[in-house]
Amino acid sequence: MITQQQVERILRLSGDGLPFVSLYIPVEPERPDRRVFSSRVASLLDRIRPLAEDGSAQHAVRLSLREDIARIETTLAEEPVRPGAVAVFSCGGRGIYEQMWLPRPTRERILVDADPYVRPLLGVLDEYYRTCAVIVDKSVGQVWEYYLDDVRELEVIRDRVTRRHAYAEQFGEYRVRNKADELSKKHYRRLVGELRRLFGGGGYDLLAVGGQAHEVPGFVDFLPRELKERLVGTFTIDRETATAEDVRKKVRGLVADHAHQEQRRLVGQTLEAKAASRPAAVGLDETLWAASLAAIGTLEVDEQAVVPGRVCDRDGLLSRSEKACPLCGDPLREVPDVIDELAESVIDDGGEVRHVDAETALRVEQTAALLRFELPPQPVTVP
Ligand SMILES: [Zn+2]
Incomplete structure (x- = not known):
């Protein structure tokens, strides 16, 4: 069973320059089948094998990824398969391997990034009231x-x-x-x-x-x-x-x-606030801008939304498409899911994140937020 401490520990993990492999594999309750599970593990790992052999990457990066792949393969091969989902966060080069079973299936996913990919994990935990x-x-x-x-x-x-x-x-x-x-x-x-x-x-x-x-x-x-x-x-x-x-x-x-x-009520409240010109953000671009200014009190995220984007490592600016940071001018780093970065930055700034799996306006808008203060206008991008 997952504990709050385990989640907090995972949120603090960093590869410190080495890549993190995050893996989620669902097991549907109707068929906790070992063969289906093993073939999912194999096909997901196949997707990142080329990175581990990529000659243009640093030696330490390739080595770390090879270690991750080998450890995930052997560990999951011995793991009893049960309904829900298994989540793995691994950075071989730093000696980090965290694995946990989640109570319900998530989407199947593998990611290699600077940090653990925690959004699906937070989404699952968020649904469960004590x-x-x-x-x-x-x-x-x-x-x-x-x-x-x-x-x-x-x-x-x-x-x-x-x-x-x-x-x-x-x-x-x-x-x-x-x-x-x-x-x-x-x-x-x-x-x-x-x-x-x-x-x-x-x-x-x-x-x-x-x-x-x-x-x-x-x-x-x-x-x-x-x-x-x-x-x-x-x-x-x-x-x-x-x-x-x-x-x-x-x-x-x-x-x-x-x-x-509760999810519908919160989204409704946010749309209302926005319509009445109270501090609120609706839609991904505006929400990213709000997070870049640490303005978010409560972030709402549609569970199905995944959007690639960019991050400034200097000041934490988040963007969907900018090449350079509008705040400091540095080049931005590409990330596979900018909404995951968004959720983490809100947590870092002391805000809360609500994952919405009910069907609401967020199916289209993807994200929205109740803000702590009115946003200054977004800087205009010079292409
Ligand atoms: Zn910047």
């Missing part, structure tokens, strides 16, 4: 954690007294039933106390509540406002028979819907 799911009935509360498309059971809170009374309830005794309702409230209160504790530490973004259809609303009514605000939805499930896989599917649906709603 979610707490609780399955309730009148006597038991089962608490689950859902993160990176994986679930694990955290704890079970039982109310023994209520269970005894719930049994008596079957015999239709009115007073016992009333007593049982009182006790289930007590049980709910305990459960809410536990959820408050879990959310209070800042450990969770979202709450999902599941259980029998007739019992869930009663518990939801019981939630205090701060937990209701985190509630992403409810689901029907039979606690006695539910497997971890059942819980995962139910929660995943709720979280994905929520993520898409």
Whole structure:
């Protein structure tokens, strides 16, 4: 499983003059097939072999790339194939090899560049909110954690007294039933106390509540406002028979819907800001200019957009097509995906990056951003 520390470490990696090989290979859930996987690895590596033999490149560069290819080949040949995607970041000449499994397939890709290509990785992580799911009935509360498309059971809170009374309830005794309702409230209160504790530490973004259809609303009514605000939805499930896989599917649906709603809301808010002449950028050229001035608070990127472009190594200027830097005049370095550089520069400047996989205006515009200040006009290029 990926950890935040691992991601932060990868963001800081640099080849320091030697190339980085970044590789993403998807494995579709229907067919985690070793042969398909191996042939994908082979064909992607074939694409960069010519670079490793390119006589015009420095000896150290060729050597480093050959080391990368050999290490990726042997390591992935022994790797158990599972649904999702494997990501590899390798710089043999610096002794760096990082590999991780992502919870869902990405696009197949291999890149050789000065830095690790992290956009697909960030895109996957961005979709996953840390979610707490609780399955309730009148006597038991089962608490689950859902993160990176994986679930694990955290704890079970039982109310023994209520269970005894719930049994008596079957015999239709009115007073016992009333007593049982009182006790289930007590049980709910305990459960809410536990959820408050879990959310209070800042450990969770979202709450999902599941259980029998007739019992869930009663518990939801019981939630205090701060937990209701985190509630992403409810689901029907039979606690006695539910497997971890059942819980995962139910929660995943709720979280994905929520993520898409949030993405549409953010893009809408940015387009509105732009229309009302508040600080916002819409479209790749304007967004690149904004990032070059460290003006971006929140960057929004369409997940499907990949655009080659150029970077100034002196001042970080990003451009789609300029040959020389409009700020300092230095020649620009070509990069395979300028949107990846854009995302990294926003993170470096303390902004946040949101990857949009829902269908929004960004399918056409590619990128947009909420800005910290109004942009000065872009310098006019002298061809
Ligand atoms: Zn420059």
